[in-house]
Amino acid sequence: MSESPKLALIRAKVESFERLTFDDGMALFMEPDLLSVGQLANEVRETRHGDRTFFNKNMRIEVTNVCVASCLFCSFAKLEEHMPGAHTMKLEEAWHELEKRMDDPGGPPTEVHVVNGLHPGLPFSYYEELLRGFKRIDPNVHLKCFTAVEIHFFARHYGLSYAVVLERLRAAGLESLPGGGAEIFDEGVRSKISHDKATAAEYLEVHRVAHRMGMRTNATMLYGHIETFAHRVDHILRLRALQDETKGLQAFIPLAFHPDGNGMKNMPAPTAVDDLRTIAVSRLLLDNVDHIKAYWVSLTPDVAQIALRFGADDIDGTIVHETIYKAAGTLSPGALGYEELVRLIREAGRIPVERDTLYNVVRELPRAAVPEAALKPRDRERARPKLPMFQVPPSPLVAHADEVTS
Ligand code: V47
Numbered sequence: 001m002s003e004s005p006k007l008a009l010i011r012a013k014v015e016s017f018e019r020l021t022f023d024d025g026m027a028l029f030m031e032p033d034l035l036s037v038g039q040l041a042n043e044v045r046e047t048r049h050g051d052r053t054f055f056n057k058n059m060r061i062e063v064t065n066v067c068v069a070s071c072l073f074c075s076f077a078k079l080e081e082h083m084p085g086a087h088t089m090k091l092e093e094a095w096h097e098l099e100k101r102m103d104d105p106g107g108p109p110t111e112v113h114v115v116n117g118l119h120p121g122l123p124f125s126y127y128e129e130l131l132r133g134f135k136r137i138d139p140n141v142h143l144k145c146f147t148a149v150e151i152h153f154f155a156r157h158y159g160l161s162y163a164v165v166l167e168r169l170r171a172a173g174l175e176s177l178p179g180g181g182a183e184i185f186d187e188g189v190r191s192k193i194s195h196d197k198a199t200a201a202e203y204l205e206v207h208r209v210a211h212r213m214g215m216r217t218n219a220t221m222l223y224g225h226i227e228t229f230a231h232r233v234d235h236i237l238r239l240r241a242l243q244d245e246t247k248g249l250q251a252f253i254p255l256a257f258h259p260d261g262n263g264m265k266n267m268p269a270p271t272a273v274d275d276l277r278t279i280a281v282s283r284l285l286l287d288n289v290d291h292i293k294a295y296w297v298s299l300t301p302d303v304a305q306i307a308l309r310f311g312a313d314d315i316d317g318t319i320v321h322e323t324i325y326k327a328a329g330t331l332s333p334g335a336l337g338y339e340e341l342v343r344l345i346r347e348a349g350r351i352p353v354e355r356d357t358l359y360n361v362v363r364e365l366p367r368a369a370v371p372e373a374a375l376k377p378r379d380r381e382r383a384r385p386k387l388p389m390f391q392v393p394p395s396p397l398v399a400h401a402d403e404v405t406s
Contacts, residue, residue, distance in 0.1 A: 055316065059320055060113050115150075183221075186235070280310045
């Protein structure tokens, strides 16, 4: 199929580093030739990162699912502590989750990623202590905790400014913010799917304040429910504008909506075609954000693997405990081992690069000589390049391929 005139114009812009517009974003979403959109996004991805594909050893933990907000898409939150299925961890329980991972065969997680409900009954010191406890267990672990929506809630609930909330949490060990809670910025859609938590402007302001304090953050977009393509383009461009201002966003993560057990359960989940297109358009529009993450839990490992050829350069991490998507009916497993992630990346013809949260390279692994699937099953194990992780101590960070892969 020859390229459509619209796509040819967009290609010319991309190749001359000209910024794409709202209309270009719409044209990319409407373009019937998905593969050409993907190919263009892949070219941008390869210009930035070549074949390198990032992942990390991380741990997800949701310490409480008690939440005063009533988001239509959420299958995880419980309004009150005494409701069936509600849980709030004692601090010792939360810390124990990290303690259990300290002897993982490939080394302990380099990141703890915390996302919670908006609990009205906990003191602020609970969150400070939570962070301090993680750092006591492992001073090297990076704490990527609390979405901008949680930071906004803390500010309102405890009568503090965003800056003071962030400063106090930083003093307790916080190092960066995850991207959750962005949903869709358009005020009309947001008022329907999550009317009683931080607005789009408040979400963006929390990130702005964090960036000004020197903290890096991620951003997300929840797609595939009641929003339109125009809302998605608008969402991405609001993030691009923030990034022009602060340069503090390090990764963008489109999150595919999962309908089980929530207020939009009658909607179909987005298709793989929609997933891949959304990744590709994000890569093309967000010319000032380094990384596009194909979050394997939301996409499934299979689609995430293909997304690595549609603009994504990161696949998130080993995770182990994930409850938000589990509650919403994801078909993905709860965890992927280090070797499985590496294999997934290699099978996509890419080079696996273990990173820390701030994208410092922990170790770069060799690419696969031939796709494993081309080999007889009995030869696969033998042909796999050996992972160095069992011979090499997991830290210090920033080791390079030739040091560890020979
Ligand atoms: O904020 C909730 C989303 C987010 C559903 O920063 C749902 O590196 C789909 O933000 N269907 C939490 N999505 C997860 C998140 C995240 C994930 C991976 C990496 C990073 C990062 C951040 O999950 C929530 C919400 O937007 N979510 N329910 C659902 N039914």
